[in-house]
Amino acid sequence: MRSRYISDFVENDAISEVFLIDEKSLGTTRAGKPYINLNLRDKTGSISAKVWDDADVIFKQLGASDFVEVSGKVERYQNRLQIKVGAIRSLKSDKIEMTDFLATTEEDVDEMFDELEKICSTVGDKYFQQLLQHFLSDDEFVRKLKKAPAAKMIHHSFIGGLLEHTLSVMRICDMLTGHYSELNRDLVITGAFFHDIGKIDEIESEKGFNYTREGNLIGHVIIGYRMVEEAISEIKDFPDKLYAELGHMILSHQGKLEFGAPVVPMFAEAILLHYADDLDVKISVFKKVVESNRNTGSEFTDRVWELDTRVYKEIEKRQKD
Amino acid sequence: MRSRYISDFVENDAISEVFLIDEKSLGTTRAGKPYINLNLRDKTGSISAKVWDDADVIFKQLGASDFVEVSGKVERYQNRLQIKVGAIRSLKSDKIEMTDFLATTEEDVDEMFDELEKICSTVGDKYFQQLLQHFLSDDEFVRKLKKAPAAKMIHHSFIGGLLEHTLSVMRICDMLTGHYSELNRDLVITGAFFHDIGKIDEIESEKGFNYTREGNLIGHVIIGYRMVEEAISEIKDFPDKLYAELGHMILSHQGKLEFGAPVVPMFAEAILLHYADDLDVKISVFKKVVESNRNTGSEFTDRVWELDTRVYKEIEKRQKD
């Protein structure tokens, strides 16, 4: 872990550090000279940077989400710090310590994965069990699952966020199928495992969290459905009926057409998964909003777009002990 | 329990039974003579009835939801059975065995109530505990709670339905506050107990399930809030902050303005209650739809209005044993 992060920078620092490019664009001064606008990031925040010399040559050398080694000087401009770049060059990502650049779950990734595996092991249906094992025994898949975020911005947008969210939804589904014991638990648990699996390919998590081309054009719902479909095609005699039902769980989990579900839930197991998923997202948004609105001197936040309301921050966590 | 119900009637029967009036209206034949249209009900179904003689006199003697003793003859008209009324007179409802007229929960009411009390007893906050006891120790309230339906039509529309739904939501909240342990469990459990309590006065459950005047003009959300408010005014030093927070739980539990919530959930405990309530309603609608669509020879029902979709009936309850 390196010693110096963006949050530590002060005016007039001379710095030489590695950053991740968030955005880059080529501008032109009124006088016609090209320059590069960059937004650079590490795990503590982001800072803008300007390259004034050889901008058009350098622009072509930099990839859209490259890791770059930058030396330069920290300036104040319009009351915000920015970097005036002296030298900049791209680095290979295999030389990079990712946790320097992206926020990470506060939970223990391996413990979470163990618990997820344990819940999976309780699925009794042999076809669903084979399907789950197909993924759990795929080391590359597991490696990605442990790193992927659950969203780019709104919730669980950190390394391990997808695992954390998936496990949370599986736990809720475990509880609720205990409560509604007439439902098909195997279908619900398996559906919960796969519901957001497409996010592994929707959001590129090697560097920064950007939507991939497929993430934009196809979307995580269909990507996830396709991953399951491919695995099923390798399992002998997987019943068509189960395939269609599980497929429906994934395709309908966003609950409404206007949220991007191509079909809406048509049986109780699918509606249950939708509510478990949606609840977990909402609870995590509330938590995040409260955390990022400490110290404002008011009991309420401003209106929060995703929740369409102001948020009340003053519920005491435990009434008594 | 009586021996003969509507579902047993056949053409040409001479009958003499007690029914509940569902609807009554005064019509006039083309020839200008008044007659009464009735819709009569017992717990097995409903049947229409016509009173041709002395219609205007009798009409005034019958209340809108009276129990009536009817003798007459069963006729077939346009391929449906109806009663040609010979004699009809209103009865006092205290002479009536209600379970002859309204469907009833299949669960044991006293067991459900015991479990509900047990969950209430785990609420540690002393003010919430006093408030719960205020209601649980009120025999008249408990009697009503055990009988009330949770809705007129859509879900849990039977004697004991409100208790069944309330208990189910409380169980779910119990589980989910275990999962989200940072939330204020006391607030969630207490809110769950009270969320639909206004339905006791919204829907008249002595005879038939009709919306009362207050049920229509004020609505169960506000009625319930008012019941809690009145009880709180009798509890010494009940903190304003808790009052506002619990009030918000009740007022926001329908989740969105367009569903009749005057405010939307502004903290995590309130959103959790909304999801628990909504999920329980949806699961019970799915179950009811599947049950009432057996034997149609198709894997899917027709479009169901409340769910905005066709329902798939073929999920097997348990994949294996």
Add this chain to the structure above:
Amino acid sequence: MRSRYISDFVENDAISEVFLIDEKSLGTTRAGKPYINLNLRDKTGSISAKVWDDADVIFKQLGASDFVEVSGKVERYQNRLQIKVGAIRSLKSDKIEMTDFLATTEEDVDEMFDELEKICSTVGDKYFQQLLQHFLSDDEFVRKLKKAPAAKMIHHSFIGGLLEHTLSVMRICDMLTGHYSELNRDLVITGAFFHDIGKIDEIESEKGFNYTREGNLIGHVIIGYRMVEEAISEIKDFPDKLYAELGHMILSHQGKLEFGAPVVPMFAEAILLHYADDLDVKISVFKKVVESNRNTGSEFTDRVWELDTRVYKEIEKRQKD
């Protein structure tokens, strides 16, 4: 072709013909005896039928969409004709002349297919061309394409309807990519060919036009995407970029999330396909509405649900010659 159709039946006919079962359900008379309600169809219309004897035994012998040979008598009941069934038995569908049972396009199927192939042949991109050939050289696929309807109810709901609609959309795309010559014509034409291909499996067209289990649970958009995906996996070196772009054409062709598109059109080629498809559907609905509202003595139809307006019928086809 048989000599006698439903539209020819008159009261008191003794008939013995083959029909397709549209709906079947098991009822019980008030007296507790089971009977079967059927809705039977041939290409000229539908008629209801009742089986009064041995209903529960026979009910189990009849499949939901079977072809059945029925003998019985035509009766009038509530001013509509129905069949009182004497004998009924299921037939194998391979003994059936389908065009006796389902309406058929008025165009020449082979001519349409030839033109469709010809437009496909103009696609210059070698990968798209391989993909198109993959389907066009699959006899089973071509056989199904020639028979499938484009919808169950709203438009092109007849044998050959999918082919007719697909060809129409391809022609429009051909014209419009001539007009907007900067667009990628190969992508548009290929997308047009595949946009509704999933309907082959969404709607079962062997007997009657019913949604299949997959049609309901997965939907034609995803089914079509999956068919293309499977074919692409067999084409060597098919570029990922083209795959994502073509996939997006199929997934977004319904234009808006609320119409069931999991993603909305993100480039001009996709928006063009959406408009071409939607226009062709709308024009065909207008035509169908005008045709089915002749002889009503008014210049306008009643409100048409799919169009959200009344329709004006009096445009003269050609102002002059």
Add this chain to the structure above:
Amino acid sequence: MRSRYISDFVENDAISEVFLIDEKSLGTTRAGKPYINLNLRDKTGSISAKVWDDADVIFKQLGASDFVEVSGKVERYQNRLQIKVGAIRSLKSDKIEMTDFLATTEEDVDEMFDELEKICSTVGDKYFQQLLQHFLSDDEFVRKLKKAPAAKMIHHSFIGGLLEHTLSVMRICDMLTGHYSELNRDLVITGAFFHDIGKIDEIESEKGFNYTREGNLIGHVIIGYRMVEEAISEIKDFPDKLYAELGHMILSHQGKLEFGAPVVPMFAEAILLHYADDLDVKISVFKKVVESNRNTGSEFTDRVWELDTRVYKEIEKRQKD
């Protein structure tokens, strides 16, 4: 009244005045030092202020909406004036002349109140009359009514605004019940008096106009309903029917669920009140928009969010005399 207001400040002024805190938050410089951002207000406008020294200590001493005595210097930063605070301390609000801090109605408050009382006196129903007197004879209530604003931002957001709006709605209702003479005038006038009464507690009007905790969590509709309910409980024999009808007037006055009405108007008197209220709001928004868009050199304003349109400013008030 003091001699110097925010609108008079110029760069480099040394000032020492009392302000109302609108917003406060604690920031940190890049170098890690805490500072306080304030937004200060008097009746002529607002100005930002920064406290650079002892920020964390002072931050805790300042309440969210305190009146503060501030001495410091007026600086220009990014072309806007702000105060660099030298010293700051909170004052008790009873030492404050409120009209220095909040805008005030241009009407005469006492004259408005007299007219309002006069309209109330025409209500003939004895129960409604008792209810009105309950409030009009409560000095504390009257004091608050004369000061409350009708909204935080959109309309009548000034001292006396609630009184001005309520009186305007009552006048309109008086006129319209003359026009629609078959309506129950007493119910309409009484409903108009109470429709927004909850705003007295929804918006805190002692200092600044901020939503109170109850204002946010419960909302003015329910607060107002509760105030009326409490008063009715003290009136002997107040008829249940009138209580439900008047309650409905208050609860439904926002007209639609999506505007926060828990029930929609179910009788003509309620719909009339809704229109009178809504019209008065809209007219006042139009007036405010025109006033704040003088001198822009165009006949139209930019799009106004609350009205969802641009506003035309050039109607001449009186065509001729």
Add this chain to the structure above:
Amino acid sequence: MRSRYISDFVENDAISEVFLIDEKSLGTTRAGKPYINLNLRDKTGSISAKVWDDADVIFKQLGASDFVEVSGKVERYQNRLQIKVGAIRSLKSDKIEMTDFLATTEEDVDEMFDELEKICSTVGDKYFQQLLQHFLSDDEFVRKLKKAPAAKMIHHSFIGGLLEHTLSVMRICDMLTGHYSELNRDLVITGAFFHDIGKIDEIESEKGFNYTREGNLIGHVIIGYRMVEEAISEIKDFPDKLYAELGHMILSHQGKLEFGAPVVPMFAEAILLHYADDLDVKISVFKKVVESNRNTGSEFTDRVWELDTRVYKEIEKRQKD
């Protein structure tokens, strides 16, 4: 006025009366024989009629909304009366007493018109005054205005209904411009006079109330605007500014795009007219709903589509005398 109306018919009557054709269509019996379905009307109601003989010949002789002299016999079919037609022939409408066929306002038409003229006379602006006189001095226009309904179905759907509604809106505007004295009264009153004037040509009121071709294709908003435009073109020097402002009043009076207003109200006078119009429609719908739901034995009606709610019928008109 004739002696015998539809509401008096009883089974087996031999009748010979004049009716208005509401609907006509040509059917075919299962046996292939054509017959005519008619819906006939007089002011007391409607009745269906069948022509069994020479149906195709007679069908061509009857216009879509003809007055017809019918002789035949009253039969009962499926419990409803209908006419079996013996002879039928069309009549010229100038021989008809219209009030036998269409409901009529209960107000005095001439008194209403006098009051409307009186309000118009208070318009001081000379151009608006000329414009009003242009219409008021046009006898043909006045004749039509006195007869037109204000709508086909929803409100004021009777002879004189447009006059009644227009006068009511003008009275309200008169009152409200007194209250909001800063508004341009001349513009509001003139706009109120013209706002629905296009309904004269939208709904054909000579026989039955049917939308005309222009009523459907162009709509009353634009028709009314065009009538005003044509009149203005004949007034010397009518100012462009006034023309645009008055035009906007008419075009925007339905308030929202989704209600068919091509532009939304952009100044206070236009919003006031919209509210006055909308309120008058709503009040008249409430009145109509209550009137047509007497004697149902419930305090509430069923859900009313236009109001999106059930209606409470029990408000007493006057609390006391």
Add this chain to the structure above:
Amino acid sequence: MRSRYISDFVENDAISEVFLIDEKSLGTTRAGKPYINLNLRDKTGSISAKVWDDADVIFKQLGASDFVEVSGKVERYQNRLQIKVGAIRSLKSDKIEMTDFLATTEEDVDEMFDELEKICSTVGDKYFQQLLQHFLSDDEFVRKLKKAPAAKMIHHSFIGGLLEHTLSVMRICDMLTGHYSELNRDLVITGAFFHDIGKIDEIESEKGFNYTREGNLIGHVIIGYRMVEEAISEIKDFPDKLYAELGHMILSHQGKLEFGAPVVPMFAEAILLHYADDLDVKISVFKKVVESNRNTGSEFTDRVWELDTRVYKEIEKRQKD
């Protein structure tokens, strides 16, 4: 053409050029001195300007959209260039070379007009042909048509844009009426010619593209309808039926009420025109978005408001040659 444009300005330039005023407003410094804010434009962009001396006198001398000759100095303020005005005076627009100030179509205007005339000439119906000639032979109309933009902001917002868009829609309609040969081609082509004609008066195109008073208050749909109506009134015996049908084409071309169409398309010709128009707008927005988002280093743009999606920029124009 002048030698120096806004895009060439650099800091400290002394300039003396002609500009078009986009916006002007009168501000006041904190010290109470008035100054003028201007936004000035030429065809290469816009720049803000400040007049500090004699501001209130000069303000009155400048019209809202005047051409002004300005001398002054280019300064940098908050990192953007602005003009500190020395002297400013209005010019007559007849001395101005418009193409210095407004962007212009890249197509040849006369060639486009020739093609448009040619398509018009194929309209066979003699009344439509007369109507088209009425406009095409009106030199003033043609001059305006060649200059008008098709929109202020969204699409075709340049000189000649209306002609370019109209021609494009006519070409598409020409193609599609070839494809749907049963439609009335004359009606479609004539409707396409007139559909946006009202934009000639909606948007003032002599200087800048601003909505006129009529453009705002009446809107281009009604303005266009009125232009056609006036022309028709001068054509002898123009059939009412054709007038209503063509009127409907214009009034309904925006397709939905919420887009400002006062009526929705009621026949196939109208729906076809709507799709042709809407498609052409959408394609041109996509093109414009891609062009203005070059060089951002990402395959996708940010969310585009008009399209409600991000746009994918990487479709290659031609797959191969």
